Amino acid sequence: MKNSIAERVYDFLKLYPPFNILKNDDLFEISKEVSIIYLEKGDTLFKKGDAYNEHFYLVRNGAITLFHTNANNTQEIINISDAGDIFGVRPLIAKENYKLTATANEESIVYAIPINTFQEVTKDNASVYKFLITAFATNAYDPYTAEETGKIFVDYLPNSSQDMVNFQTANYTKNPITCDSKATLKEAAIKMSSHKIGCIIVIDEAKKPVGIITNSDIKNKIATGLFPIDTPVTNVMSSPVITNKKDLTVADGQLQMIKHSIGHLCITKDGTINSKLVGVLSHHDVLVTLGNNPAVILKEIKRAKRTKKLRAARIKANTLLKSYLEQNIPLTHIIKIISQINDAVTISAIEIALKKMPAPPPVSFAWLPLGSQGRKEQMLFTDQDNAIVFQDVPENQYQETQTYFLELAKLVTKSLNKIGFEYCEADMMARNTEWCKSISEWKAQFEHWILRPDEKAILLSSIFFDFNCVYGDQSLVDELSDSVYESLSKTSLFFKFLGKDALKSPPPLGFFKQFLVEENGEQKDLFNIKSRALMPLIDAARLLILSHNIKGINNTSERFEKLAELEANNKELYESCSYAFKALLKFKTKQGLLHNDSGKFIKLETLTKEEKLKLKRCFKPIHEVQETLKIRFDLKNFI
Structure with a gap:
């Protein structure tokens, strides 16, 4: 029954x-x-x-x-x-x-x-x-x-990036090249040569591994005249082989090789020599896996002298990102690791560009990543948003100084573009005179945006509240931040405009709890997870943290966590917003890796029912936090 x-x-x-x-x-x-x-x-x-x-x-x-x-x-x-x-x-x-x-x-x-x-x-x-x-x-x-x-x-x-790598399943070679135990060494060597491999596994009639022959065996036993070239492989092979099962970790594989002083592990169906051979793990395989970890990637980035090397290192980071997501490593740790890699890439791109400049910088300056990189939330390749702030100079030297930094920015943004970060369509980049200014000019710009707000000012300024210093003079950035918060203390109207902007995207579900999708254009019927789900949370967190006069916290989930500490009555809401943001960012990143794009637009029909349910659960706090903004900043009659 x-x-x-x-x-x-x-x-x-x-x-x-x-x-x-x-x-x-x-x-x-x-x-x-x-x-x-x-x-x-x-x-x-x-x-x-x-x-x-x-x-x-x-x-x-x-x-x-x-x-x-x-x-x-x-x-x-x-x-x-x-x-x-x-x-x-x-x-x-x-x-x-x-x-x-x-x-x-x-x-x-x-x-x-x-x-x-x-x-x-x-x-x-x-x-x-x-x-x-x-x-x-x-x-x-x-x-x-x-x-x-x-x-x-x-x-x-795992308490370090290296531990996380060791925790991974080893990536071994499947369908290894083999020879029969009755074969001659010459036959085995011809196979090794034709397949351009350094070892061959000797198997019996049941496909079980009985020995291994390496280049070293041929050098030491054949080239020295110890055995003739036509000797049976059983005279030359190393036996018995060391075996392991398919799901061994990198750390286990490395330990086995060290323990037995070998360079190859035979992977068998049940992990013993008494079952069928299914693969080979080599010392090279282990090194390749170990090489794809943050510590090694960061070293490659710092050593890179050319943009091509930076691109190769950054592409490795995407492989690392995919591996971490598959293993359910906490997203908080993943974000920190990928953000550190992105910042390191930017620093190296700046250093390479400085060497190409005809002279050193005329005054101190700071490079400011904006948007997702400024918030330390940039996981995949996205478009660039950046700015330069430089030290004040006499008026008659301003144009010459600004020209220098504009030329530097052109080199840096060109390198970042070659690495994989697209140019900003709106040209919100340091190569634009609007985003390359002295500290005094930047102070005046922010004061104008804040004290004389309009929709254009909000559009331009909101992204600039998420800046941080990735290279150069930190004191210039601190001075600018102090000035910004001083201007914010003089007005409440600016918060209303920011609030209005934060409400421009309604909650992602319609009246009948259906996903709100794009209605026209190339993305018709696709769900925009960035604008409809992530941006409402990003905008709300930014507005609320600014209203509390909190400096130095740019990351969206960390902003909500801080808000939960500051407002006990809204603690549960802000904690839910933080959780929802990270879950949505993780979902977007997985979609981007799956489809080799930004993950921004999603075909809903490709999602399982459970994935849709999880997404909808993450949408719940969006409506609640937007209602909070309406009340907090008295927006019902302002919108």
Whole structure:
């Protein structure tokens, strides 16, 4: 008799990691043992301090909020898990009492996964364990407030970029070149030469690896006359081979090679010499993987003398970004790493350009990235937004000084364009005289925008509130920031204009909860995740943080986190906005990597139902924060 409930559970679990990487029979065994829990809004599944039980959990419908109670006995949201998300894995990983509280955010259905059954069918599956460790660590880090409040499970999180690389599954060579154990060395060498490879695996009739021959073996055993060229491969090969399974990590592979003083690992079906060969991991493969990590990429960027080298290094960062997203590394860490790489690319482009200039800079200056790079949210290749501020000079030297920096900016923006960052269509770049000015001119410009606001001023100025100093004289940038906030203190009208601009994009869902898509043009029927979902949150965070006179926080999620600290009555809203922004940015980035574009426009028909539901969940705070802006800045009669 069929177990229809187990089949429904199975059909759902197979859509989500780590269950989607299990064998069908193993997954069905788990599905038969799953308990189904129904929760009303506000129901608590477990509390901090409760003894661990024999299950971990996955959300079927609804949402579960995980809280951490801090030293002041106040609750802080750690994560909001929705459909397909796992939580409560501490009993599976650490066998310790719960350190979080799990409460239903709305009416929810939760699957309780029996730990004993799960462990039995996954005991030899390192990919599953890797995913669970990452999920465990991710939920430990607070996605809303300062990083230090989330170090509950710090021992389980890779604590450096190198650790993250070591945590990756090794990328081995599949379908390796082999020869039969009855072959001669000459036959094996001809194969190696024709395929331009440095080793060949000797296999038996059952395709099991019995030995390996490398260039070194040929040099030491044939070229020296120890054996003739027609000797059987069994006389020359190194045997037995060292084997491992398909899902070994980079760190495991490297350790095995060091331990056995070898340069190649044979990858077999079950990880032993008694099963079929499926691949080879070489020392070169390990080095290539290790080379694709932030530390190595940053070194390549700093050593680069030409734009071509910078482009190659930045393209590596996209591969790194994709790998981190696939492993569910916390987005906060990914953003910091990619932002550091983007800034390093800009710095190197400036340094290369300075060497091409006929003379050193006449006065001190600062290069200001704007927009997404200024907010440290730039994940993919996007268009450029930048500016230059330089030290004041006598009036009769101004034009000559500005000309120097305009020429420098042309070289830098040209390099950035070759690297992959498109020119700004509106020419909001440092090569434009409007965006290359002395400190006094910039002060006057911002004062004009702020004290005499209009729609054009808001359009031009809003992007410039997200600047930071990536190269040059930080004191010039600090001086400009102080001047900007001094001007803001003299008016409230400017905030109304900013508020009006922040409301220009309504919440992304229509009256019948349908996605609002583009109505005409090349993007007709596509969903613009940037303008309809991300920009409303970016604009709201900027306006609110400026109104609080807070300097030095440009990142959107960090702005909302700061606002949650400043306004206790709106804490839950701002935390939700921070979470939604990061989830939307992650979604946009994944779409961009998938389609090799900016990820800005999305074909809704390509999304699964679950992806659409997750997107819609992220839209909820947009309407609420826009309503807050209307009330806070009295915009109902101003729009």
